[in-house]
Amino acid sequence: MASTNTQWGMVIDVDKCIGCQGCVVACQSENNIPINTEDLFNQRRAIEWIRVERYWEGEFPDVKARFIPILCQHCNDAPCEPVCPVFATYHNNEGMNVQVYNRCIGTRFCANNCPYHVRFFNFWEPEWPETLTNQLNPDVTVRSRGIMEKCTFCIQRIRRTSREAARDGEELSDDSRELNPACVNACPTDTLFFGDLNDPDSKVAKLAKEEMSDDGRGYHLMPQYGTSPNVIYLKKVDESTKDSNGSHE
Amino acid sequence: MQEHVQLTQKQINDDLLSSVLHTPRWWWPAVIVTGIIFLTGMGAFGYMLNQGVGVTGLNRPVFWGAYMVNFVFFIGISHAGIMISAILRLTQAEWRRPVTRAAEVLTVFSLMSALMAAPLVHVGRPWRADLWVFPYDFARGIWINIRSPFIWDPSAVMTYLTASSLFVFIALIPDLAVIRDRASGYTRKFYALMAMGWRGTPRQWKLQAIAGILLSALVLPVFVSVHSIVSWDFAVQIAPEAWHSTIFAPYFIIGAIHSGVSAVATLMVIMVWVWGWDKYLKPDHLDAIGRLLIIVATTWFFFFFLEWVFALYTLEDAELAMRDLQVFQWPWSGLFILFLVTAYFIPVPMWLFKSIRRSYFWMFVTTILVNIGMWLERFLIIVPGTMRRGEFIFDWGSYHPSIIEILMVIMTFAWVVLGMLVFTKLFPLIPLFDIKEGMVGRDEIRIGRRIVPASIRE
Numbered sequence: 001m002a003s004t005n006t007q008w009g010m011v012i013d014v015d016k017c018i019g020c021q022g023c024v025v026a027c028q029s030e031n032n033i034p035i036n037t038e039d040l041f042n043q044r045r046a047i048e049w050i051r052v053e054r055y056w057e058g059e060f061p062d063v064k065a066r067f068i069p070i071l072c073q074h075c076n077d078a079p080c081e082p083v084c085p086v087f088a089t090y091h092n093n094e095g096m097n098v099q100v101y102n103r104c105i106g107t108r109f110c111a112n113n114c115p116y117h118v119r120f121f122n123f124w125e126p127e128w129p130e131t132l133t134n135q136l137n138p139d140v141t142v143r144s145r146g147i148m149e150k151c152t153f154c155i156q157r158i159r160r161t162s163r164e165a166a167r168d169g170e171e172l173s174d175d176s177r178e179l180n181p182a183c184v185n186a187c188p189t190d191t192l193f194f195g196d197l198n199d200p201d202s203k204v205a206k207l208a209k210e211e212m213s214d215d216g217r218g219y220h221l222m223p224q225y226g227t228s229p230n231v232i233y234l235k236k237v238d239e240s241t242k243d244s245n246g247s248h249e
Numbered sequence: 250m251q252e253h254v255q256l257t258q259k260q261i262n263d264d265l266l267s268s269v270l271h272t273p274r275w276w277w278p279a280v281i282v283t284g285i286i287f288l289t290g291m292g293a294f295g296y297m298l299n300q301g302v303g304v305t306g307l308n309r310p311v312f313w314g315a316y317m318v319n320f321v322f323f324i325g326i327s328h329a330g331i332m333i334s335a336i337l338r339l340t341q342a343e344w345r346r347p348v349t350r351a352a353e354v355l356t357v358f359s360l361m362s363a364l365m366a367a368p369l370v371h372v373g374r375p376w377r378a379d380l381w382v383f384p385y386d387f388a389r390g391i392w393i394n395i396r397s398p399f400i401w402d403p404s405a406v407m408t409y410l411t412a413s414s415l416f417v418f419i420a421l422i423p424d425l426a427v428i429r430d431r432a433s434g435y436t437r438k439f440y441a442l443m444a445m446g447w448r449g450t451p452r453q454w455k456l457q458a459i460a461g462i463l464l465s466a467l468v469l470p471v472f473v474s475v476h477s478i479v480s481w482d483f484a485v486q487i488a489p490e491a492w493h494s495t496i497f498a499p500y501f502i503i504g505a506i507h508s509g510v511s512a513v514a515t516l517m518v519i520m521v522w523v524w525g526w527d528k529y530l531k532p533d534h535l536d537a538i539g540r541l542l543i544i545v546a547t548t549w550f551f552f553f554f555l556e557w558v559f560a561l562y563t564l565e566d567a568e569l570a571m572r573d574l575q576v577f578q579w580p581w582s583g584l585f586i587l588f589l590v591t592a593y594f595i596p597v598p599m600w601l602f603k604s605i606r607r608s609y610f611w612m613f614v615t616t617i618l619v620n621i622g623m624w625l626e627r628f629l630i631i632v633p634g635t636m637r638r639g640e641f642i643f644d645w646g647s648y649h650p651s652i653i654e655i656l657m658v659i660m661t662f663a664w665v666v667l668g669m670l671v672f673t674k675l676f677p678l679i680p681l682f683d684i685k686e687g688m689v690g691r692d693e694i695r696i697g698r699r700i701v702p703a704s705i706r707e
Contacts, residue, residue, distance in 0.1 A: 044308035044646050053643040070641075079487050085399035087392065106302070106373015107399055108312035112635055115488040117310050117644040121373065123303035145301040146373030222640075225487055 007095035008153050009197035009230040010184075011207045012069055015217075015237045016191040019067035023050050026186030030154060032140045034126035047120040049151040050183050066236065069191065071183070072097060072118045072151035073221060073229030080110035080119060088148070095197070095230055096153055104147040111148060115225045119150045153194070154181035174202045197230065208232050256528065258685060262427060265681050268524055268673045269428060276674065283667040290660020293653045294370055302373055304653045311635045311648035313371075315658050317482075320367035321501075321627040322508070323359040323661065324406065324479050326620075329509030330356025330413050331472045334420075335465035344537040346683045347529045351520065352513045353417045354678070358668035359512075360410045362661040368403065370657050398485055401478045409475050412468045419460045422447050423682040476505040483630065490571040491634045494559040500552040507542070507549045507592070508623035511616035514538045516669075518613040520678060529679050532607035539606030546597050546619070570638035581633055584625050592622025 027033065027050045036046040050071040057064045074097045080089050081097065088104035091097055111119040125145040128136070136142060139156040143149050161179040165172050174195035177185050184192040195202035200209075211218030217235040220228070256264075297304050307314050333352035337345035372378045393400050426447035429440035447453060480501035483492040494500070517530045517538070560568055575581050596615035605611045632648050650658070672678065693700050 043303070045303065053641065055643070082394070082396040083398065083485065085394055085397040087394045104374070105377040107371070107378075108307075108373070109397065109399055109482075109486075111309070111312045113486040113488045115639070117637070117641075120309065121302070121307075121312060123307070124301045145303075148373075 005198050006093075006196050007198040007230065008074070008158070009095065009195065009204050009208070009232065010071075010074075010153070010181075011193040011204045011211070011218075011232045011234065013191050013193075013234040014066075014068055015234060016189040017052070017067040017069060018189055019052050019054055019065065020188060021052055022186040022188055023069055023183035023192065024048055024052060026182040027151075029135065030137055030140070030157075030182035031152070032126075032136050032142050034124075035128060035132070043123075045121075045123045047122070047149070049118070049120070049149075064238075068233070069183075070116060070118060070221070071231070072153075073116055073227065073231045074151075074153065075227035075229045077226060077228050079113040079115065079225065079227060083109040083113050085109070094158075096155065097150075098152065098155065099148060099150055101141055101143050101147050101149065106146040106148065108148065115222050115227065119148050122147055122149065154183075157181065172196075174199075174204070204232075207234070255688060255691070256684075258688075261681055261684055261688075262431075264526065264528065265677045265679050265684070266428065266431070269675065269677055270431065272674065273523075276670070280667065280670050283663045283670065286663040287660055287667055290657050290663065293656035293660070297370070297653055297657075298375070304651060306649050306651040306654060308646055308648065310637045310644055310646045311632060313631055313635055314648055315628075315650040315654040316366050316371040317631050318624065318627045319658050319661055320363050320371065321479055321631070322624050323363035323366060323665075324476060325501075325505035325508040325623060325627075326359040326512045326665075327356040327363065327409065327413075327509065328472070328476060328502070328505035329513040330354075330416070331409075331468055332506050332510055333513055334416060335468050335472065338461070338465045339469075342537070343687065344534050346687045347526075347534065347679045348513055348517055348538075349683065350417065350420055350680045351516050351678050352509075353413055353420070354669060354672050355512060355516055355665070356413045356509075357410065357417060358665045358672075360406060360413065361668070362664050364403075364406060364410075365664065366657075366661050398478060398482045402482065405471065405475045405478045409468075409471045412464060412471060416461075416464050416468070419457060419464065420680055420683070421676055422457060423449065423454075424677050424680060427681055428677075473502060476502045483634070489634045489637060490565070490567045490639070491560060491575070491630070493563075493568075494556045496552055496555050496559060500549075500556050503545065503549040503552055504623060504626065507545050508620050510538060510542055510545060511596075511619035511623075514542070514612050514616040515620070518609045518616075521609055524678075526679060529684060532609070535609065535612045536603065536606045539600045539612065542616075542619075543597060543600050546593060546600075550593050550597075567637075567639045571633055571636070574636065574638055575629055575633045581629065585629055588622050588625035588629060590622070591618040592626060 027048070028036075031049060033047050033049065036048065040046045050069055053068050053070055055066045055068075057066055074095065076091075076095065078089075078091065078097045081091060084090075084104075085107060086103050086105055088100050089097065089110050090100075106121065108121055111117075111121060122143055122145045126143060137156075139160070158179060161176060162172055164178075172179060174180070174193075180194045181192075184194045193204050193207060195204035197205050197208060199205055208218065210216055211234055212232065217237070218232045219235060221231070221233055305314065305316075330353040333345055334349040338349070368378045369375050395401075422444055425440050425444035426449065429437060429444050432440055477498035480497040483489075484494075484497040486492055514535060517534065521527050521530050557572075560572060576585050596619050599605045599611065599615050605615070636646055636648070637644060669678075691702070693702055
């Protein structure tokens, strides 16, 4: 059961990411995110709680495509939290950075102060084609225009699973597909891992312990901002990393 | 020192009440035109309310744009009031007398414009901002986040607005009584009510003077706090580059004084041109304001330079990339040069010449230039700052204001003009009693064979 001792976190193995965007689609349908049309992308107002950034490395013909999935890092020292005048975003006792849609007035202060650019503003009233209105997830609020939204680690799934586990007297397991966020379930290459970082037996805690050590591949995104994120990235393994004698700088 | 024209009390009354007691032919057309501009802006605001913030040019990551620029700009303009009426009053600068009220009224209306720009049209759900940023929803236990500069902002601005309104009102009371005595019918009732039984007894004068001095002293902390807080809207943020200099607060304050005092000079020239008050707002006054502006502008430029030094000294990639964007990349480079030239390099060398400082026309041109430059300054701080030239180039963004935003920016300017126009119709824009006090202060009487000043300044 989710106690105050829980610290939800994610490990993202960049080495495994093939850039298929499966996580993006899963997130869109799980969390009632409006359809990102070409127009919205051109306006730079598309909402993707998780996105796969693609970078090209090298000169043609030796070009490598690099992918990195970026979502809300659920920082422990989140820069978005202190600047919200109405406490629409705050830290809950499970280590998550959560957003209260009803309270948000849309100052966009939080989004400005997020180094990861993972907060999204509803510039327009969200709309779905007629045929898709019935696929909306009843567990997730449909946001109105004028407010911020962002990755919740699929909190509705965590809540339901922990409630049901408590009811049935079972232990929460991070193997449970019910518990995992939609992006983790959708990933075909097991790039994403989700679980309780405070539970020493969980997959993420083990990975974090192993990979955040000196010779591990783990790193935090943009550590210079001192946000202490709950998302850990594992470095890509290739020729260039091998050459650096285990030091992954 | 200033040349002096001694005027009779009757002449002062006739001259300065002309804007109130007579309606010039241009007044109604001017009100109607600015009114239409204002209503067009309100229409644009209604359209934005109906459609969503999407009608602006804002996007990810440039979440703040022209509205925020306008907010900072108008708070800057509002520093005129405090500079002219409080600081010059406390330092007993004689030349402030005819401009105090105009500066204070400009302050009041530009603060309203600022409030219109930032909490009202800026936020995604203005109807909620009303409920949660101003009167808080204590009943449901929803408290405000006092760590957020967006809570400090309304507190500072509302304090300033309250203080300035009181200031304007207290200085108006003796003049209201003068108008009351010249009006008839319902206008007389209106002014009688506003004058609150002013008879000009020594006790009333004493209270009025004490209130004025107290307000100017009490408002001094606001002088420092308001624009510091506005600068902290930016400086407390860690993510956008270019907002990290520790000099941000003083840099903003001095910039505000630069644009505010310039705006007052512009206003003075307009007052002379429109009502012919050149006996009250003499080239002397512009000369004094011009000299003040040279100091203010140069201090501001020094702080601006320091801000750059601090920024470049860090040698952080993102910071350097952002500065590179500001200075070398079109269209920001063009704006940057325009900003530097208009805010400093044209006006200040011109002000060095006495003939320019004493010319209504040239003071008008240069002070307008300063405010164009200062608007651009804020634009160049906010927009390239939020464009985030960080290491993750996937998220780089740009911004240009949409027509809706431009209409609303013009609306806030129209609001100030409209407010000033209506104010001048209802109340004298140059304080009668202050001018008379100045005249009395210069009276000379003959005692025996000597001519001595009639009153001694304590």
